[in-house]
Amino acid sequence: MSNASGRPIVSIRDVHKSYGAVEILKGVSFDVAKGEAVCIIGPSGSGKSTLLRCINALVPIDRGEIRVAGHEVHKLKTDKELIALRRKVAMVFQQYNLFPHKTALENIMMAPIHVLKEDKDEVEARARKLLAKVRLEQKADAYPGELSGGQQQRIAIARGLAMRPDVMLFDEVTAALDPETVKEVLVTIRELAEEGMTCILVTHEMGFARELADHMYFTDHGVIVEHGPPAEFFANPREARTREFLAQIL
Amino acid sequence: MSRRLGWLEPLPQTSDLPVLLPVVERPISGANTDRKFCPSLARLRGGYGFWIVAALLLSAGVAGAETGPVHPSIVATLIKWTPLLFGGFLFNLAISAFAMIGGTAAGVFLGLGEIVQFAPVRAVAWLVTHFFRNAPWLVLLFFCMYMLPFQVTVFGTTVPLPDWVKATFGLALPVMANVAEIVRGAVQSIPSSQWESAEALAFTRSQILWMIILPQCVKRMLPPWMNLYAILAMDTVLASIVGVNEVMTLTGDALGAESRPELLLPFYGYILLWFFLYCYPIARWTIRFERRFAVDR
Numbered sequence: 001m002s003n004a005s006g007r008p009i010v011s012i013r014d015v016h017k018s019y020g021a022v023e024i025l026k027g028v029s030f031d032v033a034k035g036e037a038v039c040i041i042g043p044s045g046s047g048k049s050t051l052l053r054c055i056n057a058l059v060p061i062d063r064g065e066i067r068v069a070g071h072e073v074h075k076l077k078t079d080k081e082l083i084a085l086r087r088k089v090a091m092v093f094q095q096y097n098l099f100p101h102k103t104a105l106e107n108i109m110m111a112p113i114h115v116l117k118e119d120k121d122e123v124e125a126r127a128r129k130l131l132a133k134v135r136l137e138q139k140a141d142a143y144p145g146e147l148s149g150g151q152q153q154r155i156a157i158a159r160g161l162a163m164r165p166d167v168m169l170f171d172e173v174t175a176a177l178d179p180e181t182v183k184e185v186l187v188t189i190r191e192l193a194e195e196g197m198t199c200i201l202v203t204h205e206m207g208f209a210r211e212l213a214d215h216m217y218f219t220d221h222g223v224i225v226e227h228g229p230p231a232e233f234f235a236n237p238r239e240a241r242t243r244e245f246l247a248q249i250l
Numbered sequence: 251m252s253r254r255l256g257w258l259e260p261l262p263q264t265s266d267l268p269v270l271l272p273v274v275e276r277p278i279s280g281a282n283t284d285r286k287f288c289p290s291l292a293r294l295r296g297g298y299g300f301w302i303v304a305a306l307l308l309s310a311g312v313a314g315a316e317t318g319p320v321h322p323s324i325v326a327t328l329i330k331w332t333p334l335l336f337g338g339f340l341f342n343l344a345i346s347a348f349a350m351i352g353g354t355a356a357g358v359f360l361g362l363g364e365i366v367q368f369a370p371v372r373a374v375a376w377l378v379t380h381f382f383r384n385a386p387w388l389v390l391l392f393f394c395m396y397m398l399p400f401q402v403t404v405f406g407t408t409v410p411l412p413d414w415v416k417a418t419f420g421l422a423l424p425v426m427a428n429v430a431e432i433v434r435g436a437v438q439s440i441p442s443s444q445w446e447s448a449e450a451l452a453f454t455r456s457q458i459l460w461m462i463i464l465p466q467c468v469k470r471m472l473p474p475w476m477n478l479y480a481i482l483a484m485d486t487v488l489a490s491i492v493g494v495n496e497v498m499t500l501t502g503d504a505l506g507a508e509s510r511p512e513l514l515l516p517f518y519g520y521i522l523l524w525f526f527l528y529c530y531p532i533a534r535w536t537i538r539f540e541r542r543f544a545v546d547r
Contacts (some may be wrong), residue, residue, distance in 0.1 A: 099462055
């Protein structure tokens with residue numbers, strides 16, 4: 001399934017999740033190799049965001065197995081275990097979710113200082129480099145409310161990167177942005193993927209997914225309907241559901 | 251929905267109690283809700299202070315006209331008693347400050363108790379909060395006066411509990427319950443996405459609360475907290491009913507000593523004016539804070 005080398009860094013097997021009577025995930029399995037970028041697409045309510053949240057245990061699963069960077073996520077119980085996992089997995093959200101009472105720089109520095117217990121000066125140097133990487137070094141002292149959506153989202157990406165994660169999860173990160181700022185965020189993500197960061201993206205940006213992804217997944221009604229390399233996936237979808245979905249949005 | 255991490259309950263987003271709305275929504279949709287928080291006092295204009303003074307002078311004038319030549323003028327009498335009465339007034343303010351400090355400290359813990367994950371603690375905190383929040387302040391005051399002993403013995407040392415301490419305690423109880431609700435409401439008004447993103451960054455539940463959630467709450471809590479203080483300051487005069495030597499008691503004493511019925515209105519008007527001058531600016535500040543925080547960020 002994976003085209004990169006070695007064992008998968010994320011491995012998901014037969015994952016089930018229900019909210020009350022509503023079954024969101026009905027047996028999902030896939031692998032992501034280290035350094036790979038995968039995109040998950042699918043209609044709203046097909047379980048994409050829930051799936052992403054299972055990977056860093058924000059959502060506990062009912063059944064199945066998830067392994068991430070040596071952690072058996074389905075077995076984690078204590079705070080300590082959960083925190084050890086989350087140090088390895090960064091997540092970027094649709095609504096950015098920066099901390100509004102902290103500046104851009106402080107947003108990036110908080111978790112490395114208080115979670116990883118790293119030296120403040122070192123963290124600050126790293127945070128400023130990350131700000132430069134997302135081309136916002138001049139906004140270090142700005143509060144989130146003073147930044148555009150695209151700028152906030154790039155700060156959120158830098159905040160995740162500051163933890164030096166093994167895997168980054170992106171949950172529809174451009175869905176809330178103005179069209180003109182979408183591109184700056186996508187450029188940042190593409191650079192990350194090119195540098196070898198393992199990225200799992202839930203997205204509606206088909207053009208971007210096609211260009212970025214090593215592997216595409218299409219989910220519908222809580223299962224993976226179809227998957228494959230993007231060229232093949234977009235050119236010759238095998239399943240009728242996939243063709244229908246792609247016809248609707250392309 | 252999120253996996254529980256530690257001792258705090260994932261927060262429901264609704265509340266049946268008045269809480270500050272999330273900042274972004276407030277300038278428009280919050281306009282009417284905000285009214286609940288404005289003490290009615292704050293809706294007065296500064297000009298009304300002038301009318302209180304005018305009424306005071308008028309009553310003094312009328313009373314003065316009725317006064318025989320044997321008595322000193324009303325104004326002279328007011329001035330004569332002012333040092334004593336003002337001392338009493340400062341005592342009221344001291345009671346209000348102590349009750350506010352004690353009530354706030356206890357209320358913060360009680361409010362956090364209302365949102366911990368451990369259900370029995372939550373139930374007890376809820377019960378305590380709502381018991382004291384829905385009890386008349388005067389009844390609580392009487393309750394404390396008679397419930398608390400006049401002295402307590404701690405490790406062989408006998409510490410007297412004067413009436414004013416008991417009254418302060420009695421006033422701190424409703425303050426505590428109201429602060430608890432302010433804290434709970436503010437914590438629950440922070441979007442759950444803040445918890446989620448902080449959890450994803452591997453913060454512990456208590457780090458999230460103290461470093462991310464509560465600092466954002468302070469701004470939201472300040473206006474209702476100041477409003478509560480203004481109400482408390484005005485309600486300290488209830489302590490006169492249980493015999494504390496605060497401004498109302500002293501005013502009664504002064505009037506008794508003078509034995510001149512025409513002094514009643516000027517004296518009480520005078521006290522009214524002091525409270526107005528003290529509480530009105532607090533109410534104005536509260537509104538200013540609310541406006542500033544509503545547009546800020």
